[in-house]
Amino acid sequence: MTPGTSASKGTIRVLQLYPRDMNIYGDWGNALVLQQRLKWHGYAPELLEYNVGDEFPDEVDIIVGGGGQDSGQLVIQDDLQSRAETLRGLAEDGTPMLLICGTYQLFGRFFKTRSGAVIPGIGVLDVETHGTDERLIGNVKVTTAEFGEVLGYENHSGQTTLGPGVAPLGTVPKGTGNNSSDGQEGARYRNIVASYLHGSLLPKNPAIADFLIRAAVERKYGSFTPGEPDDHFAVLAREHAARRPR
Amino acid sequence: MFSFSVPLGKLVRRVSRLRGGGSALPGLVVEKIDPGFMQRTLSTLPHGVAVVSGTNGKTTTTKMVVELLESQGLKVFTNRTGSNFTRGVAAALLGDVDWRGRLDADIAVLELDEAHAVHFVNRVPPRYSLLLNVLRDQLDRFGEIDKTAQLLQHIASKTTGTVVLNREDPRVARIADTLDGPEVRYFGLDDSLLSTFPNDDELRAGPGSPAPAAVQQKPPADVVLRRVGPDNADFEYDGGTVTTAMKLRGVYNIFNAAAALTLARSICGSGAAAADHAALLTALSQVAPAFGRGESLVVDGLPLDLVLVKNPSGFRLGLKSFPAGGYATMIAINDNYADGRDMSWLWDVDFESLRADGVDQLTGSRAYDMALRLQYDEVAVGAVNTEITPALAAFIAGAKDKPKRIFCTYTAMLAIRRELSKITTVEVVS
Ligand SMILES: [Zn+2]
Numbered sequence: 098m099t100p101g102t103s104a105s106k107g108t109i110r111v112l113q114l115y116p117r118d119m120n121i122y123g124d125w126g127n128a129l130v131l132q133q134r135l136k137w138h139g140y141a142p143e144l145l146e147y148n149v150g151d152e153f154p155d156e157v158d159i160i161v162g163g164g165g166q167d168s169g170q171l172v173i174q175d176d177l178q179s180r181a182e183t184l185r186g187l188a189e190d191g192t193p194m195l196l197i198c199g200t201y202q203l204f205g206r207f208f209k210t211r212s213g214a215v216i217p218g219i220g221v222l223d224v225e226t227h228g229t230d231e232r233l234i235g236n237v238k239v240t241t242a243e244f245g246e247v248l249g250y251e252n253h254s255g256q257t258t259l260g261p262g263v264a265p266l267g268t269v270p271k272g273t274g275n276n277s278s279d280g281q282e283g284a285r286y287r288n289i290v291a292s293y294l295h296g297s298l299l300p301k302n303p304a305i306a307d308f309l310i311r312a313a314v315e316r317k318y319g320s321f322t323p324g325e326p327d328d329h330f331a332v333l334a335r336e337h338a339a340r341r342p343r
Numbered sequence: 344m345f346s347f348s349v350p351l352g353k354l355v356r357r358v359s360r361l362r363g364g365g366s367a368l369p370g371l372v373v374e375k376i377d378p379g380f381m382q383r384t385l386s387t388l389p390h391g392v393a394v395v396s397g398t399n400g401k402t403t404t405t406k407m408v409v410e411l412l413e414s415q416g417l418k419v420f421t422n423r424t425g426s427n428f429t430r431g432v433a434a435a436l437l438g439d440v441d442w443r444g445r446l447d448a449d450i451a452v453l454e455l456d457e458a459h460a461v462h463f464v465n466r467v468p469p470r471y472s473l474l475l476n477v478l479r480d481q482l483d484r485f486g487e488i489d490k491t492a493q494l495l496q497h498i499a500s501k502t503t504g505t506v507v508l509n510r511e512d513p514r515v516a517r518i519a520d521t522l523d524g525p526e527v528r529y530f531g532l533d534d535s536l537l538s539t540f541p542n543d544d545e546l547r548a549g550p551g552s553p554a555p556a557a558v559q560q561k562p563p564a565d566v567v568l569r570r571v572g573p574d575n576a577d578f579e580y581d582g583g584t585v586t587t588a589m590k591l592r593g594v595y596n597i598f599n600a601a602a603a604l605t606l607a608r609s610i611c612g613s614g615a616a617a618a619d620h621a622a623l624l625t626a627l628s629q630v631a632p633a634f635g636r637g638e639s640l641v642v643d644g645l646p647l648d649l650v651l652v653k654n655p656s657g658f659r660l661g662l663k664s665f666p667a668g669g670y671a672t673m674i675a676i677n678d679n680y681a682d683g684r685d686m687s688w689l690w691d692v693d694f695e696s697l698r699a700d701g702v703d704q705l706t707g708s709r710a711y712d713m714a715l716r717l718q719y720d721e722v723a724v725g726a727v728n729t730e731i732t733p734a735l736a737a738f739i740a741g742a743k744d745k746p747k748r749i750f751c752t753y754t755a756m757l758a759i760r761r762e763l764s765k766i767t768t769v770e771v772v773s
Binding site (some may be wrong): 133 | 488684710
């Protein structure tokens with residue numbers, strides 16, 4: 098599956114953040130979709146991984162981070178803090194990032210557990226998360242201005258509220274989203290898309306995948322000329338998924 | 344002690360059978376009027392209760408344990424209907440006790456769903472437990488995989504005699520550290536077979552993803568599966584290795600045979616004197632898979648294999664155990680409650696092994712999620728139809744000259760078996 102680089106319009110380096118410890122609910126799907134769509138758009142993808150204790154790569158064009166169990170979050174916590182400055186710098190500089198579930202929470206200001214312990218986040222996003230006894234589970238539909246209808250599946254007990262520094266990804270006509278009170282889901286900041294949705298998120302929401310790719314290519318090469326990916330299965334999968342019960 | 348609840352419960356059972364009802368109602372009735380019925384009845388068994396739990400392989404393993412114990416002359420009570428609930432067990436007991444509430448059995452071997460097992464073992468502490476694995480399955484129900492491990496740990500902590508653990512599954516093997524009461528025994532796998540059993544901590548993170556930290560020193564296992572051949576397998580125990588023919592298919596089923604053998608040896612006594620090993624091996628060689636778990640039917644004079652897939656590791660093992668070459672392939676993915684609603688797991692399976700031959704037919708309520716998954720793994724897709732009946736007919740008509748294989752989720756399998764029973768012999772499941 099390693100693509101040739103000869104005829105490509107340029108190389109894009111996609112970094113998976115902590116795939117060893119933060120990879121549950123099909124997070125690999127998001128990396129795979131970026132890899133394949135980059136090829137279909139005529140670019141050469143290069144997949145990189147960063148795990149606890151690794152050297153952080155010099156040049157990174159897109160970052161994807163997945164969900165994790167509580168145990169996974171504990172394992173990466175210290176290492177993530179040691180990379181906080183680097184990641185904040187990349188975020189402020191416009192690096193596109195997809196942050197799902199557990200990574201979304203840890204990129205916020207803090208996570209306060211049910212017992213009252215406060216786990217610091219790295220403060221890339223102006224959000225805070227509170228652990229609850231309630232598990233929010235099921236199919237979700239999100240109405241967004243940027244990406245149209247976004248479809249996925251949520252499974253979390255942390256509830257996140259947004260501060261004034263970020264915008265919600267959208268509102269939820271079906272499902273719960275960030276928390277059980279304000280009807281919002283996810284967060285948007287610069288070129289970051291953060292969300293509780295797995296499913297995986299990107300396969301059935303190619304508009305978000307292409308947003309991340311466009312942002313990365315424009316940032317690196319100045320302009321983006323898209324290819325023509327065949328999305329007819331994605332369209333049909335979305336239609337059928339949207340009709341499924343919560 | 345005579346209790347009027349048993350005759351009443353049996354009566355309800357008869358009536359509900361006559362009306363074609365399910366097995367739960369009579370169980371509900373007896374539970375309501377005599378909450379101690381199940382506990383009292385099971386506590387009279389000379390060898391007590393053995394519980395089989397874990398994410399994958401409970402049904403086939405329970406069946407194996409029963410057949411192994413029967414080969415040793417034991418009378419075994421089991422929940423054959425696949426009812427995983429306490430209520431289902433009570434209902435099954437009602438069918439087997441006499442009118443005075445006595446159960447004519449030496450031991451009960453019960454398949455218990457992780458979530459319900461806790462409730463059950465709090466009321467009926469088992470003498471033996473066999474804990475198979477903890478894998479991602481229906482996380483939408485249990486929340487997290489570590490939570491599932493805690494449920495199994497609870498079963499082990501309530502076990503009074505022997506706990507049998509999978510040495511190769513870190514979340515299961517670790518349970519031993521938390522126990523100080525019961526005896527612990529392991530079943531294990533030869534290092535050469537480990538790669539065919541990826542656990543969820545080794546889920547694909549990307550090409551060339553580094554392996555997780557090396558496993559620590561492994562404890563010795565009572566039974567080790569050393570080798571799997573096309574129709575036989577090597578098991579090591581009591582310091583020797585024996586080769587036995589196997590009807591079971593799929594490496595993971597045969598690994599569960601090592602699990603069943605370990606439990607049977609715990610119950611009958613290991614060593615040359617206690618268990619009749621020749622009889623154990625004969626029974627093992629004749630175990631057929633429980634329905635849907637690697638079941639082979641005949642359609643148009645050629646085999647049609649049904650492979651149940653319900654989580655990423657199960658699907659990966661299925662693809663590995665049943666290579667695609669020469670077969671027509673169909674995949675049926677439903678997302679009903681019993682299948683799990685979350686489709687994320689499809690992205691944790693590699694489908695590259697299907698690339699050379701492609702997939703002929705996709706079906707089920709999430710057929711298009713599967714189509715999308717295959718597109719990203721560059722696997723060609725023949726036809727897609729979310730309706731199972733026409734999709735199955737098209738699949739069979741389109742591959743008359745080829746053996747066929749269908750990978751299917753639980754409720755899709757039930758629907759496919761129903762359709763197939765109209766054209767071929769399908770074992771009736773009561
Ligand atoms: Zn999640």
